[in-house]
Amino acid sequence: MNSVVFLVVIPLIAAFLSLFLETKNKIIMYLVTFFNLLFTIFIFKSGCIPFNVAIGGWKAPYGINFVVTDITIYFLLLVNTAAVISITLVKDIKEYQFYSFYFVLLAATNGxxxxxxxxxxxxxxxxxxxxxxxxxxxxxxxxxxxxxxKFLILSSTASLFSLASIGLIYKTLGTLNFADIAVKLPSLNQASFNLILILFLSSMLVELKIFPFNLWVVKSYEGSITSVNMFTHGMLGTAGIYGAVRILLIVFPNMYKTNISTILMILSFMTVIIGEVGALKEKI
Amino acid sequence: MTKVFILSSLSLVFVGLYGVLTRKNIVKILIALNIIETGINMLLVAFGYIEGGLTPILQSDLSIANLDKMVDPVPQALVLTSIVIGLGTTAFALALAIRYKNTHNSNLITATDEEG
Known part of the structure; x- marks a missing residue:
């Protein structure tokens, strides 16, 4: 199943092509999104899960690989179904910037x-x-x-923290592969473990819209058109949840009793309460 | 030497963080973001640094004998990619800042008067 790379590559090619195809962009958008959904269903039905694909033939701990496991395929289906549902809300023909950014978003969430x-x-x-x-x-x-x-400034500051945590992981464990990190993790001391987890998780919380970092959400939902809200919630939110699930459960299991699940539970509870109170307070 | 690298890069990160948190001018915020990014890049390079190390290029059979003296090439590749990402962020945010100036008649980012 080396062709799983098509899920990322074909939207990227379409993102470049959309600069030149002015009125045909809408047809290309439907074609690429339905191709992604059908290809995901084809992988789901093909029965060769789990597998991994080494990009460029470099084996897993040294090169970059794509992993498809049982949980990955369901999240892939969710992301692509959300894409199909939200492009039906794009009514009129937009300019090429809209389609180009949409294709980049599709490629990025699949990736x-x-x-x-x-x-x-x-x-x-x-x-x-x-x-x-x-x-x-x-x-x-x-x-x-x-x-x-505001979203760009907040999110790039947060992603610089995750870059620092990636550097710390490479310095302490000598690898960047998810499975290899999980294998080598018992040799890590608790201080480094906590520092890496806090740095990485605080950058993921921005994508997940958890309470102290969700102040960009209100203005961006208010200011953007309806289909963009669907993109933000359906595609980026789902991919962010899968990122957090994989980081928390597979890569960094709860080995030192670091109460990270309690902290996340309190934060999500506060997100629900404060979000509801803020919504009730709105006048219009 | 590595300690000097790490200390200076961490101080750059904190200077930039102070700038992002306290300034209101958009251009100053973007400059502070670039300072943080430079600090993180320096931190990554310092992680792969070896005292008196060689360039990690395998030229002949003789260079294979010196493998443990070579600096680690992976953080340098990561830094190269993250510089490109930072350039993209800065260019895109500056383009947005020009439009912000046109629509708000001001360069200052504020918390309250967003409506209207």
């Missing part, structure tokens, strides 16, 4: 779910940040420009 390498995960997260900021700013008015700029 975030598929990848098995820490640094590659960081790259796809950054790519999805650009795409979401561009899509939010598409409306070109006062509100959307401010929202996009």
């Amino acid at each position: 975030m779910v598929l990848t098995g390498d820490m640094f590659n995960f960081y790259l796809f997260t950054e790519l999805s940040t650009f795409a979401i900021a561009g899509l939010v700013a598409y409306k070109r008015d006062r509100l959307s420009t401010g929202a996009a700029l």
Whole structure:
């Protein structure tokens, strides 16, 4: 199943092509999104799960690989189904910037779910940040420009923290592969473990819209058009949840009783309460 | 020498973080973001640094004997990629800042008067 790379590559090619195809962009958008969904269903039905694909033939701990496991394929189905549902809300024909950013977002979210390498995960997260900021700013008015700029500043600051944690992982464990990190993790002392986990998780919380980091959400939902809200919630949120699930459960299992699940539970509880109170307080 | 690298890179990170948290001018915030990024890049390079190390290029059979004296090439590749990402972020954010100036008539980012 080397062709699982098509899920990332074909939207990227379409992102470049959308600069030149002016009115045909909408057809290309439907074609690429349905191709992604059908290809995911084909992988799901083909029965060769789990497998991994080494990019460029470099074997797993040294090169970058794509991993498809039982949980990955369900999240892949969720992301692509969310893409199909949300493009039905794009009614009129937009300019080429909209389609280009949408294709980059599709490639980035598929890559975030598929990848098995820490640094590659960081790259796809950054790519999805650009795409979401561009899509939010598409409306070109006062509100959307401010929202996009604030999201871009907050999210790039957070992703620099995750870059620092990736550097710490490479320094302490000597590897960046998810499975290899999980194998070598018992040789890590508790201080490094806590530092890496806090740095990485605080950058993931921005994508997940958890309470202390979710102040960008209100303005970006208010300022952007409806289909962009669906992209932000359905595609980026789902891929972010899978990233957090994989980091917490597979790569960093709860080995030192670091109460990280309690902290996450309290934060999500506060997100629900404060979000509801804020929604009730709105006048309009 | 590695300690000097790590200390200076951490101080760059904290200087940049102070700038991001306290400034209101968008251009100053972006400059502070670039300072953080430079600090993180320096941290990554310092992680692969060896005192008196060689360039990690296998030229002949003789260079294979010196493998343990070579610096680690992986952090340098990571830094190269992250420099490109930082360039993209800065260019995109500056383009947004020009539009922000056109729509708000100001360079300052504020928390309250967003509506209207």
